Amino acid sequence: MALLNPNFAEEMEPFTEDTALACFNCGTCTAICPLVYEHFPRKMIRYIQIGAKDRILENAQELWRCLHCGLCTLTCPREANPGEIILGLKRFVVANWRRS
Amino acid sequence: MADENKDKAITSKRKVGVYICYCGGNISDHVDVEKVRERIEKLPEVAAVRTNMFMCSDPGQEMIMEDLKSGAIDRVVVASCAPSLHETTFRGAISRAGRNPYIYEHANIREQVSWVHHGDKATDKATRLVSMATAKAEQLNPLEPIRVEAGKHVTVIGGGIAGLRAAKDLADRGIKVVLLEKSPFLGGQLASLDQIAPTGDKAADLVSDLAGQVLNDDSITVHTCSEVESFEGYVGNFRLGVKKQPPEMDPEKIKPPGAAGEAAGEFIPFAGVYNGDMPSVPAEFTVETGVIILATGFKSYMPSKGEYGFGEYEQVTTLPELIRSMAENKAAGNLMEFNGRKIRSMAMIHCVGSRQIPGIHPENEGGYLNEYCSRTCCSATLNVSNIIRTSHPGTRIFEFYRDIRTYGRGQEELYEEAARNQVVFLRFEDDASPEVVRNISHSGDFPLMVKVKDTLTFGEDVGAPVDLVVLVTGVEPNTISDLVEMMKLPVGTDRFLLEVHPKLRPVELPISGILLAGTCQAPMDVGEACNAAGAAAVKAAALLGRGYVELDPFVALVDLEKCGGTGECVNACLSDGALNMVDMEVDGQTVRRAQVTPALCLGCGVCVGVCPENAIEVAGWTLKQYEAMVDRIVAEEVTA
Numbered sequence: 001m002a003l004l005n006p007n008f009a010e011e012m013e014p015f016t017e018d019t020a021l022a023c024f025n026c027g028t029c030t031a032i033c034p035l036v037y038e039h040f041p042r043k044m045i046r047y048i049q050i051g052a053k054d055r056i057l058e059n060a061q062e063l064w065r066c067l068h069c070g071l072c073t074l075t076c077p078r079e080a081n082p083g084e085i086i087l088g089l090k091r092f093v094v095a096n097w098r099r100s
Numbered sequence: 101m102a103d104e105n106k107d108k109a110i111t112s113k114r115k116v117g118v119y120i121c122y123c124g125g126n127i128s129d130h131v132d133v134e135k136v137r138e139r140i141e142k143l144p145e146v147a148a149v150r151t152n153m154f155m156c157s158d159p160g161q162e163m164i165m166e167d168l169k170s171g172a173i174d175r176v177v178v179a180s181c182a183p184s185l186h187e188t189t190f191r192g193a194i195s196r197a198g199r200n201p202y203i204y205e206h207a208n209i210r211e212q213v214s215w216v217h218h219g220d221k222a223t224d225k226a227t228r229l230v231s232m233a234t235a236k237a238e239q240l241n242p243l244e245p246i247r248v249e250a251g252k253h254v255t256v257i258g259g260g261i262a263g264l265r266a267a268k269d270l271a272d273r274g275i276k277v278v279l280l281e282k283s284p285f286l287g288g289q290l291a292s293l294d295q296i297a298p299t300g301d302k303a304a305d306l307v308s309d310l311a312g313q314v315l316n317d318d319s320i321t322v323h324t325c326s327e328v329e330s331f332e333g334y335v336g337n338f339r340l341g342v343k344k345q346p347p348e349m350d351p352e353k354i355k356p357p358g359a360a361g362e363a364a365g366e367f368i369p370f371a372g373v374y375n376g377d378m379p380s381v382p383a384e385f386t387v388e389t390g391v392i393i394l395a396t397g398f399k400s401y402m403p404s405k406g407e408y409g410f411g412e413y414e415q416v417t418t419l420p421e422l423i424r425s426m427a428e429n430k431a432a433g434n435l436m437e438f439n440g441r442k443i444r445s446m447a448m449i450h451c452v453g454s455r456q457i458p459g460i461h462p463e464n465e466g467g468y469l470n471e472y473c474s475r476t477c478c479s480a481t482l483n484v485s486n487i488i489r490t491s492h493p494g495t496r497i498f499e500f501y502r503d504i505r506t507y508g509r510g511q512e513e514l515y516e517e518a519a520r521n522q523v524v525f526l527r528f529e530d531d532a533s534p535e536v537v538r539n540i541s542h543s544g545d546f547p548l549m550v551k552v553k554d555t556l557t558f559g560e561d562v563g564a565p566v567d568l569v570v571l572v573t574g575v576e577p578n579t580i581s582d583l584v585e586m587m588k589l590p591v592g593t594d595r596f597l598l599e600v601h602p603k604l605r606p607v608e609l610p611i612s613g614i615l616l617a618g619t620c621q622a623p624m625d626v627g628e629a630c631n632a633a634g635a636a637a638v639k640a641a642a643l644l645g646r647g648y649v650e651l652d653p654f655v656a657l658v659d660l661e662k663c664g665g666t667g668e669c670v671n672a673c674l675s676d677g678a679l680n681m682v683d684m685e686v687d688g689q690t691v692r693r694a695q696v697t698p699a700l701c702l703g704c705g706v707c708v709g710v711c712p713e714n715a716i717e718v719a720g721w722t723l724k725q726y727e728a729m730v731d732r733i734v735a736e737e738v739t740a
Contacts, residue, residue: 002557004564006445006496006524021522024515025556039558046557049524078519 008051015095016088020048022080029072029082035065041072041082044089053096060093115147116237117173118230119164121155121180123210130214132223136179139227139738145238147173156186164190165197174199175237179207179230200242202653202720207233224739231738235728243653243719246698250336250649251390252276254640257328257583258395259372260288261626262618262633264310266393269637271319275644278387279314279322280340284347285372286311286324288397289619292370292420294427296626297483298510304367306626311373315365324377329384331586332677334699335613336390336649345382370424391613391640394589394597395633396580398619401453401470401573404462408449408571409536414439415547416536416569419448419481426487434494438568445496446488446568447550448481449534454574455502460531472594474574475623478505481572482514482523489521497523498564500534500552508625526554526562539565575623587614597621607636612651615639654720655701656708658694660684662715665692669707669716675700679707 009018023045030042040062047055066086073083118140122128137149148167152160155178167173178190183206191201209226217225254270256263259281267277285291287307296303314320323344330341364376400420405411410418417425417438425438435442454477456469463469478501485497499518504525506512519525528534532553539549546565554562577596584591590610592598597620600608607616617636618629643649656669656679665681673679678700681692694707694716707716708723717723732738 001551001561001563004498004524004526004562006498009522021524022519024519024525025527043558050526050554050557050562052557078516 002050002052002055005051005053008048008053011053012048012088012092015091016084017081018048018085018088019080020045020085022078023049023076023082024078026077028075028077032071032075034067034069034071037062037065041066041086045080045082045085048085048089056089057093057096060097063090063093114145114175114238115173116143116145116175116177116234117164117167118146118149118177118179118234119155119160120149120151120209120230121160121178122151122153123180123214124153127180127210127214127226130218130222131209131226133226135223136209136227136230140230140234143231143234143738145175146234155180156189161190161193164193168194168197168199174203175240176204177207177230177233177237178204179209179226179233181210182208182212200244202243203237203240205233205237205240227739228733231735232729232732235732236725239722239725239728240720245650245653246655248334248336248649248651248699250644250647251388252644252647253278253389254391254393254637254644255280255338255340255387255389256393256395256617258288258397258618258620259283259286259311259322259324260395260397260618260629261290261306261310262397262629263288263393263395264307264314265630265633266395266617266637266640267320268310268313268317269634270640271314271317273637273641275319275641277320278389279320280326280328280342280387281322281324282327282347283372284324284378285368285374286314286322287367287372289400290626291367291372292424294423295483295487297479298508298514304369307373308367311367311375312365315373315375322375322377324375325379328583328586331583334697335643335651337699338389338392338613340387340389340392341384342387343382343384344379346379369427390644391615392587393615393617393633393636393640394580394583394620395617395636396578396583396597396620398575398623399578401474401576403452403571403573404464408452408534409548409569410571413536413538413548413569415441415567416571418452418571418573419477419484420573422570423480423484426484433492436488436492436495441567443492443495443567445498445546445564445566446570447534447536447548447564447566448485448497448499448570448572449536449550450478450481450499450501450504450572452571452573453576455530457530468595470574470576470594472623473505475505475507476625477572477574479508479511479514479625481570482506482511482518485518485523486514486521489518489523498526498550498566499523500526500528500550502528502530508627525556526552526564527556528552529555536569575619577620580620587611589614594622607632607639612649613643651699652703653698654703654718655698656696656703656705657717657719658696659715659717660686660693662713663693664713664715665694666712667692667694668710668712669694672706672710674704674706675702678702 012018070083073081141149187206195201207229213226253276255278256267257280267279270277290303291307293303325347326342326344329343333339367373403410409416454474506515534550534552537549539546548566550564590598615636617633670679682695705718
């Protein structure tokens with residue numbers, strides 16, 4: 001079970017402007033994404049909303065598939081800026097990455 | 101025998117005109133209308149048969165009026181759609197031609213024929229239905245509508261926002277109003293709210309303003325602490341027995357008004373406006389009134405013990421309780437306080453007591469489910485969340501919902517605003533409600549954990565550690581079984597009062613002169629309740645405007661020559677007071693005979709069936725007319 005961690009927003013703060021909670025999970029970003037890879041980027045944005053840090057780190061490699069074409073940001077009806085969030089997540093992952 | 105011969109002599113001279121509609125193909129695509137015309141023309145009582153593409157059009161109606169004026173016909177049959185649609189249209193045309201509108205019979209050959217049958221069978225059935233109508237029309241006599249004197253007086257039951265609105269609107273039309281309220285306060289459920297979504301109006305202001313207008317209006321008499329004990333009469337002439345008594349009050353929740361020195365007309369938070377009227381001994385009085393408006397309102401759903409931990413964990417509360425707590429404790433601070441505890445995170449669980457599904461949700465104590473959406477709670481919750489997030493930014497809010505239904509003007513904005521305010525939404529399926537459990541094994545010192553299979557996180561199990569769980573409880577109709585029993589009010593499967601038609605006659609009941617206002621009918625927000633109240637007020641004013649009310653004449657008639665005074669009809673009668681046994685003089689002897697009160701008669705015909713003497717009939721639907729119709733159903737030659 002994933003635990004809701006509302007304070008995760010503070011952890012993200014240094015890496016990007018946190019607009020994830022403006023997202024209402026419509027999936028337009030995923031539909032328009034040329035990668036057509038499962039639920040990208042919607043799923044990543046949901047993980048930020050509930051503060052599921054483990055899930056983000058487990059699936060971090062997905063972030064590097066992103067081409068930063070900007071279509072998701074262009075089409076987001078809530079102006080949640082998904083493109084910028086993905087970029088911020090890369091910075092977050094790099095800062096939190098631990099070799100094991 | 102002499103009577104029968106006389107009747108025959110009259111009926112043989114009757115000239116029935118028949119008007120068959122194509123309904124622009126709706127009928128004529130399946131019924132050979134011209135063939136029906138040819139067959140009907142052969143019937144002895146029929147003087148003229150005409151067809152038209154749309155009989156309800158002006159040329160169609162004028163055709164009927166011209167035939168009546170020229171004397172070519174003296175009875176009318178229209179064969180078209182269902183009578184509920186156009187019967188009044190054609191009766192109106194007959195009236196405009198200067199004739200009695202009750203010399204009319206309707207044959208439904210659309211819903212009952214062309215929409216359900218095809219080919220020769222459809223044409224044959226249409227012929228038979230029209231021939232039945234002409235046979236009945238031959239027997240029809242002019243009737244006069246029942247005219248009932250109506251006092252320009254309305255009684256509103258319920259002093260909530262809808263009752264207040266209806267009372268004030270009627271008073272403004274110059275109509276005297278009695279407003280009955282069972283509690284000592286005006287304002288109803290609205291008085292126990294604070295800031296109203298989406299406009300931000302204060303409930304106290306809305307209630308104080310309208311209640312003030314009502315209390316200051318000389319045309320309105322307000323009786324608080326008063327309940328209806330008895331009911332009799334009919335539209336224009338109702339009689340209500342009212343009992344006024346000292347109220348039973350929960351001193352924990354509400355102080356007796358006046359105890360704290362409240363002046364009359366003052367708003368008492370979470371109670372309402374006190375009008376200074378507090379009886380010390382019970383009293384009874386009667387109200388004579390023309391129209392009754394029911395504004396009996398709703399009550400908030402009370403969760404059962406154990407429902408989402410309600411009654412088990414002290415940290416589980418309801419939305420109305422939260423609203424009250426917030427209004428009474430407006431101290432600013434990073435964290436909201438509830439019952440003296442600082443709230444770091446809280447869960448709102450939507451749809452508690454609403455949209456319940458058979459087989460999934462347990463039945464409530466009375467053995468019922470609330471299958472309807474309560475409509476107001478999504479916006480109310482988002483409004484509260486926005487207030488908390490703005491005034492106490494440290495308090496985190498998680499909303500667990502099935503669907504967000506912010507359906508009204510300015511309400512979707514509340515949802516968007518909640519997202520901007522960083523409210524976290526979690527969505528559950530109807531068969532996988534969240535669980536509220538004690539938080540033992542998990543991190544932090546939060547007392548409770550709300551667990552859910554979150555569809556927004558692609559079906560993963562998500563747990564939210566919280567300090568407070570708020571159950572977003574819906575609305576239920578107030579218990580008014582006494583009124584329902586007394587007035588024989590129709591109640592829907594959802595236990596709200598049921599209107600005649602949800603779209604075309606939304607504030608009327610089948611009982612003439614009793615109208616609906618507000619949430620006794622369905623969940624509504626304040627604006628909608630006031631809309632409904634305004635509509636009921638206008639309907640009441642229109643009903644009473646002429647000083648009299650006209651009712652359909654299809655009521656029971658007693659043939660005093662045949663009546664033997666058995667009283668069977670009175671025993672069988674479904675409408676209290678419609679039939680009575682009275683003493684009267686016949687041939688110098690006093691005998692008991694049945695007497696009809698036309699305004700109370702439903703025209704159902706139960707009395708006709710039980711009378712051993714065939715001494716009672718329903719006007720416009722006599723046994724002779726039925727016999728003529730049945731003869732035509734079985735007649736071979738009609739479709740030959």
